[in-house]
Amino acid sequence: MTAHLAFRVEDGLCTASPAVRVEDLVTRARDLGLHVGALATGHQTLAQALAASDPWLRHRLVRAELLTASGSVRTPVAPRAALGPDLNGMAFGRGPPVRELTLRADRAVAWGAREDLPLGQAIALAQALAERGCTLVELRARPARAPTASLEAALPRPALTTLLAPATAHDLPPTPGAPVAAWRLGWTDAEGAWRDLAGLCPRGGAVQLNALDAATVLLRLAVPPATVARARDALKRLGPRWLGAATPVHPQVRLALSLRFHGPRPAPP
Amino acid sequence: MLAALRQERPGLRVSQDPMDLLACARDASTEGYLERRHGLLPPGPAAVVWPADEEDVRAVVRAAGRARVPLSPLGAASGVVHGTSPGPSWVVLDLKLLDQVALDPARGWVTAGAGVVGERLERALNAQGFSVGHFPSSIYCSTVGGWVAARGAGQLSSRYGKIEDLCVSLRFVDGKGRFLVLNENEQPGLMQSIIGSEGSLGVITAATLRVHPLPSHRALAGFAAPDVATGLSFMRQVMQAGLRPAVFRMYDPTDTLLAGGIPRPSAPPQVQEGCLGRAGLEDDHAAEASVRNASVDLSVGQGWESRLRQAALRVDVQPHLQEWAGWLLARGPWLRRVACSVPSRCLVVLGLEGTRDDVGESLASSLELARNTGAVLLGRGPGERWLTRRYAVTWKMPPLIRAGGWADTLEASAAWSDLPALYADARAATLRHALTLAHFSHAYPEGASIYFTLAGGGGSLEESRRVHRAAVDAALGVFLRHGAALSHHHGVGRMKAGHLSASLGAGAAGALRGLKSALDPHGILNPGVLGLGGGAS
Numbered sequence: 001m002t003a004h005l006a007f008r009v010e011d012g013l014c015t016a017s018p019a020v021r022v023e024d025l026v027t028r029a030r031d032l033g034l035h036v037g038a039l040a041t042g043h044q045t046l047a048q049a050l051a052a053s054d055p056w057l058r059h060r061l062v063r064a065e066l067l068t069a070s071g072s073v074r075t076p077v078a079p080r081a082a083l084g085p086d087l088n089g090m091a092f093g094r095g096p097p098v099r100e101l102t103l104r105a106d107r108a109v110a111w112g113a114r115e116d117l118p119l120g121q122a123i124a125l126a127q128a129l130a131e132r133g134c135t136l137v138e139l140r141a142r143p144a145r146a147p148t149a150s151l152e153a154a155l156p157r158p159a160l161t162t163l164l165a166p167a168t169a170h171d172l173p174p175t176p177g178a179p180v181a182a183w184r185l186g187w188t189d190a191e192g193a194w195r196d197l198a199g200l201c202p203r204g205g206a207v208q209l210n211a212l213d214a215a216t217v218l219l220r221l222a223v224p225p226a227t228v229a230r231a232r233d234a235l236k237r238l239g240p241r242w243l244g245a246a247t248p249v250h251p252q253v254r255l256a257l258s259l260r261f262h263g264p265r266p267a268p269p
Numbered sequence: 270m271l272a273a274l275r276q277e278r279p280g281l282r283v284s285q286d287p288m289d290l291l292a293c294a295r296d297a298s299t300e301g302y303l304e305r306r307h308g309l310l311p312p313g314p315a316a317v318v319w320p321a322d323e324e325d326v327r328a329v330v331r332a333a334g335r336a337r338v339p340l341s342p343l344g345a346a347s348g349v350v351h352g353t354s355p356g357p358s359w360v361v362l363d364l365k366l367l368d369q370v371a372l373d374p375a376r377g378w379v380t381a382g383a384g385v386v387g388e389r390l391e392r393a394l395n396a397q398g399f400s401v402g403h404f405p406s407s408i409y410c411s412t413v414g415g416w417v418a419a420r421g422a423g424q425l426s427s428r429y430g431k432i433e434d435l436c437v438s439l440r441f442v443d444g445k446g447r448f449l450v451l452n453e454n455e456q457p458g459l460m461q462s463i464i465g466s467e468g469s470l471g472v473i474t475a476a477t478l479r480v481h482p483l484p485s486h487r488a489l490a491g492f493a494a495p496d497v498a499t500g501l502s503f504m505r506q507v508m509q510a511g512l513r514p515a516v517f518r519m520y521d522p523t524d525t526l527l528a529g530g531i532p533r534p535s536a537p538p539q540v541q542e543g544c545l546g547r548a549g550l551e552d553d554h555a556a557e558a559s560v561r562n563a564s565v566d567l568s569v570g571q572g573w574e575s576r577l578r579q580a581a582l583r584v585d586v587q588p589h590l591q592e593w594a595g596w597l598l599a600r601g602p603w604l605r606r607v608a609c610s611v612p613s614r615c616l617v618v619l620g621l622e623g624t625r626d627d628v629g630e631s632l633a634s635s636l637e638l639a640r641n642t643g644a645v646l647l648g649r650g651p652g653e654r655w656l657t658r659r660y661a662v663t664w665k666m667p668p669l670i671r672a673g674g675w676a677d678t679l680e681a682s683a684a685w686s687d688l689p690a691l692y693a694d695a696r697a698a699t700l701r702h703a704l705t706l707a708h709f710s711h712a713y714p715e716g717a718s719i720y721f722t723l724a725g726g727g728g729s730l731e732e733s734r735r736v737h738r739a740a741v742d743a744a745l746g747v748f749l750r751h752g753a754a755l756s757h758h759h760g761v762g763r764m765k766a767g768h769l770s771a772s773l774g775a776g777a778a779g780a781l782r783g784l785k786s787a788l789d790p791h792g793i794l795n796p797g798v799l800g801l802g803g804g805a806s
Contacts, residue, residue: 070779081754082420133511156511
């Protein structure tokens with residue numbers, strides 16, 4: 001599938017096909033004075049982020065165009081529609097083929113960065129920035145190397161340089177490996193969860209935090225493939241501590257949804 | 270079904286009293302108001318039941334499934350899209366006894382039963398220093414379950430988000446009586462499928478919502494924009510600068526006129542202690558005042574329109590006001606010509622809340638953006654006036670209907686660059702049928718919602734229905750042509766169901782039917798909403 005990527009700068013939106021490389025998306029946005037909420041996601045393409053049901057992409061997605069067994073689904077290019085169940089959700093996981101996505105691309109009038117911040121201080125600074133409207137605040141650490149984190153943020157207005165001195169936008173950070181899991185949490189849980197995940201991190205692994213908004217963060221754990229299963233199990237055990245009571249969806253419902261909601265895939269042309 | 274249910278759940282409250290049935294027969298949609306004004310009482314359902322816990326809900330749903338009796342889940346029936354309209358053989362599942370509230374302050378969550386009325390939830394949280402930040406104008410007559418079922422929004426959504434942003438997890442019973450708990454990490458897609466399902470996929474029994482500590486400071490400001498385009502440009506720049514105003518609304522010229530016109534500049538805005546969310550909820554007197562003000566408080570503003578209005582108000586206006594409204598609306602063409610010739614200026618209201626530093630910096634940045642875009646500062650008066658009357662709109666409909674008029678509201682959302690043409694075209698299309706005013710609110714970095722109010726009057730029930738439907742269809746047709754969302758927070762109900770496929774694509778109906786058959790295979794849950802029929806009698 002060919003990759004196409006176009007920005008509507010006035011609206012803070014970009015339209016992309018799933019084949020678009022995440023790095024291209026991030027770079028093109030930055031060239032236009034915009035950002036898409038993260039610098040490193042661990043995914044090579046948007047299609048991979050969709051397949052992994054990445055909460056970052058879910059949080060950014062305004063519109064999806066999909067090809068279902070009964071025809072195309074095209075949600076409106078409009079914020080927060082109240083048109084029944086969110087059909088954009090069909091784009092994720094084992095959903096029908098996605099033709100096009102429209103994502104939010106927020107303004108970045110300046111960039112700021114800090115290195116080697118103690119974790120508590122880094123998270124407090126990230127939260128303060130998010131509460132002032134920064135929608136790209138990214139913390140990264142390699143826990144096996146140092147107990148500190150680096151912070152990079154896109155500033156949507158000049159006044160915020162009082163919180164974080166501007167810096168030249170860095171080269172895109174290296175992606176150490178495919179993310180094992182990404183968890184959406186409240187800010188109050190962020191530091192404890194980070195420490196738990198860091199404790200699981202083998203040499204070479206990385207923990208990353210992205211501020212989603214003033215209320216929530218996304219924690220990513222990226223580890224070498226050999227430790228994927230162990231980390232996934234550990235994350236499952238940790239999950240309820242943050243999420244409160246949750247019961248699994250009844251298998252019959254899950255099966256019914258996977259069969260009926262997505263429908264059989266149409267034959268390729 | 271009821272006999273079996275009484276045997277299975279002996280404590281379950283059930284009523285077939287005609288008054289109980291009438292009370293839950295319709296929501297607050299215009300069509301229902303019109304019918305009642307003309308003496309057409311809906312037949313009502315066969316029975317209403319009040320489950321006291323989730324096991325009661327499961328028992329009712331299972332019994333209805335066995336008997337193939339349609340169920341209509343009910344919160345407070347303040348919806349306006351004909352989402353609550355039980356047929357004569359249906360049973361209404363009134364959820365108001367599911368009214369538990371449990372705050373987890375450490376986590377920043379509250380779990381509230383589906384039947385908790387918004388005002389009660391907010392008061393309970395305020396007493397402990399928290400707020401959900403969800404303040405629909407229907408807060409006195411809407412429930413947590415209703416908010417979730419309709420994808421509702423509150424007046425402070427630009428800061429705190431809509432209900433789908435606030436939901437951490439949901440508890441619900443599907444159409445086969447299976448109990449499910451969904452959360453945003455493990456089943457985000459399914460949770461977002463239940464949010465907005467309008468009672469057609471399951472019965473929401475409780476929701477866990479994010480809460481926020483009560484902000485310590487606030488600031489209010491009003492601006493005059495020379496026209497709609499300038500006002501929208503100001504709103505867009507504020508939102509894209511990462512500012513998160515709690516309140517951000519712009520009234521179109523007609524709505525500005527009806528609110529008293531552009532007032533003279535008042536005292537400059539300043540950072541004050543207190544927050545916006547609590548205002549109006551401090552005590553019951555405020556609520557009563559809100560109701561009273563809704564009917565008679567037109568003495569606002571200092572412009573020529575306002576002075577004229579104030580002169581008229583020197584007489585005891587209340588007994589005459591409703592007659593005037595009906596008389597005016599009955600002269601639709603004349604009124605619409607006047608509406609088209611009003612000055613083009615728009616009133617903009619901005620409200621900020623947060624810490625002192627946050628509010629101070631946000632206010633300074635907003636004022637600078639206003640200067641750069643050509644919006645003129647009017648001081649804090651317009652914002653303060655909005656704050657005192659914020660819930661008034663909920664109570665305006667009955668007097669208008671009694672006076673022989675009608676009004677309806679439609680809310681579309683669109684990207685910023687689409688909004689000016691969408692507004693102009695929808696206004697032009699609806700003015701052929703009804704008086705049209707609009708405000709822009711619920712602003713986001715990528716766009717905003719337009720809230721149209723359509724009003725007409727006079728004539729028979731058939732004539733009122735015909736004009737009302739023509740006005741609504743004209744507006745929805747324009748929304749579709751512009752690719753806008755047909756609804757931002759009222760939902761679809763039965764009112765917009767016929768337009769859903771055109772809005773979401775031909776495959777949407779199949780996807781929704783797939784969800785329906787997976788979760789409600791007997792088709793008993795609120796058949797008809799979202800265009801989803803049912804197999805039940």
